[in-house]
Amino acid sequence: MTLRSPETPAKRPGPYSPDDIVRSGMCIGCGACVGADRTGRAAMAMDAHGHLKPVGPVEWRKTRSPEFSALCPFSPAADDEDDIALARYPDAPQDDARIGRFDSAWVGHVEEGVFRSSGSSGGMGNWTAAELLRTGRVDAVAHVGGLERADADDPLFGYRISRSLDELTAAAKSRYHPVELSGVIETIRSAPGRYAVTGVPCFIKAVHLLRAGDPILRERIVFTLGLFCGHMKSLRMAESFAWQTGVRMQDVARMDYRLKDPTRPANVYTAQFLLKDGGERRRDWWNFADGDWGAGFFQNPACDWCDDVVAETADISFGDAWVEPYSSDGRGTNVVVIRSAELDRMVREAVAAGRLSLRPVDADFIHQTQAAGFRQRREGLAWRLSWPRPGKIRPLKRIAPNVSGLPLRRRGVYLMRHQISRWSHPLFRLARRTSRPGVYLRWAGAMLAFYQALAWSRGWLGALFDRLEAASGGGSGRAGGA
Numbered sequence: 001m002t003l004r005s006p007e008t009p010a011k012r013p014g015p016y017s018p019d020d021i022v023r024s025g026m027c028i029g030c031g032a033c034v035g036a037d038r039t040g041r042a043a044m045a046m047d048a049h050g051h052l053k054p055v056g057p058v059e060w061r062k063t064r065s066p067e068f069s070a071l072c073p074f075s076p077a078a079d080d081e082d083d084i085a086l087a088r089y090p091d092a093p094q095d096d097a098r099i100g101r102f103d104s105a106w107v108g109h110v111e112e113g114v115f116r117s118s119g120s121s122g123g124m125g126n127w128t129a130a131e132l133l134r135t136g137r138v139d140a141v142a143h144v145g146g147l148e149r150a151d152a153d154d155p156l157f158g159y160r161i162s163r164s165l166d167e168l169t170a171a172a173k174s175r176y177h178p179v180e181l182s183g184v185i186e187t188i189r190s191a192p193g194r195y196a197v198t199g200v201p202c203f204i205k206a207v208h209l210l211r212a213g214d215p216i217l218r219e220r221i222v223f224t225l226g227l228f229c230g231h232m233k234s235l236r237m238a239e240s241f242a243w244q245t246g247v248r249m250q251d252v253a254r255m256d257y258r259l260k261d262p263t264r265p266a267n268v269y270t271a272q273f274l275l276k277d278g279g280e281r282r283r284d285w286w287n288f289a290d291g292d293w294g295a296g297f298f299q300n301p302a303c304d305w306c307d308d309v310v311a312e313t314a315d316i317s318f319g320d321a322w323v324e325p326y327s328s329d330g331r332g333t334n335v336v337v338i339r340s341a342e343l344d345r346m347v348r349e350a351v352a353a354g355r356l357s358l359r360p361v362d363a364d365f366i367h368q369t370q371a372a373g374f375r376q377r378r379e380g381l382a383w384r385l386s387w388p389r390p391g392k393i394r395p396l397k398r399i400a401p402n403v404s405g406l407p408l409r410r411r412g413v414y415l416m417r418h419q420i421s422r423w424s425h426p427l428f429r430l431a432r433r434t435s436r437p438g439v440y441l442r443w444a445g446a447m448l449a450f451y452q453a454l455a456w457s458r459g460w461l462g463a464l465f466d467r468l469e470a471a472s473g474g475g476s477g478r479a480g481g482a
């Protein structure tokens, strides 16, 4: 069962250039195009809003080529997730329009070692990477860890290659931060060996598209580890949290987006800053003007055109079990979807040996844990696809544009999220330039209040929208919920 709608063409021929994708707000900043360029003239750089973008000479940026069109994960000419998963897992015993082709799905956590306590959720992300290393299935893992920073504008995190358990453990946890693949792609190409690559769904898709056009990468990247994804954030989210915690970015040595506290519910996020002078500051996300993840502050614009929540092209993917009783368990719990028969065996052996505490679940359960993410990238996406986009590339997704049947309140939620994500960047930039954080923070606080009044099931604005719709003879009777 593919997600691709019968009304949607599989591909549009293009060709497209890096500039076409960037100016259409469809560049996620994964660095695949720069990683594919062997001439050294292109690079990834942070733009004014804290998103990574490809830069290079005009002839590179503006050349429309079939090669670029086939490897950019947001290009309408590239293979989509259905194509990639079918080619990669033709014998997968289960197929679901929400979570794709798969062997098995699980909920639980790692029992052994420090994986659970050092991970963001149940520790399965790093356990899997470590098990692949331990069993000699791979020689190295490309994943994301902290960077040494010379300048206040430098990113806090980036892709790196780990070859030992210690290196892996030092780079556990989720980094809601702009990162890019070009450097590790170059390393993988130059240093023979077998590699696993970890990434959010569009990054894993990019890795497969790169592999398709490059025999060396095809041979060396032997496993892909996916992270479920709500959306990517810009560097400015870290900066905004620092402002609101009373910290200057130039003083930050390290940051943790989700400090783990087993005594508090897992869905209460705390940001922690470790300072260069040895100091430490922390603050709960709910105290931030922009700390509601789902409101879309600092979202990468390309995420508005994504239809893959659970990394459907990854050999194994991991998310948080956002349902009770797991959301209340501060020790952290994973949901896991396995698509590679070999990894399915590896995990089952570890479960049997008591090293992992996992129980099988079905696609409905996985969907439930990510209900808001699926709404945003199914009905929300279908609606966004129907919006006019003069002068920009029209995204081609597996679901078709649809304007009908969407309740007024849901339209309000999706529109507001889109506007928050759109305006948070220029307003933050203005506040930054004028050294007046209040310019942004007051706006963010007001937007958050409106968003929650609309999205939360008991929100007054949402209730008003529902009444208006009912009075006009419409209304689906559906409650709110992000």
Ligand SMILES: Cc1cc2nc3c(=O)[nH]c(=O)nc-3n(C[C@H](O)[C@H](O)[C@H](O)COP(=O)(O)OP(=O)(O)OC[C@H]3O[C@@H](n4cnc5c(N)ncnc54)[C@H](O)[C@@H]3O)c2cc1C
Pocket (backbone or CB within 6 Å): 115, 118, 119, 120, 121, 122, 123, 124, 125, 126, 127, 129, 143, 144, 145, 171, 172, 173, 174, 175, 176, 177, 179, 198, 199, 200, 227, 228, 229, 230, 231, 232, 233, 318, 319, 320, 321, 322, 332, 334, 370, 373
């Ligand atoms: C941007 C982003 C959005 C997410 N959105 C959701 C969501 O909506 N719903 C949900 O259930 N889960 C989401 N996740 C995944 C979730 O936060 C956890 O990463 C996942 O549950 C794995 O936790 P763990 O304890 O098993 O991983 P850990 O054992 O902590 O291992 C995580 C591994 O991922 C690597 N890593 C961390 N950040 C990145 C990154 N940005 N890119 C590539 N590799 C990285 C680490 O280096 C480490 O190897 C998101 C993750 C990211 C990065």
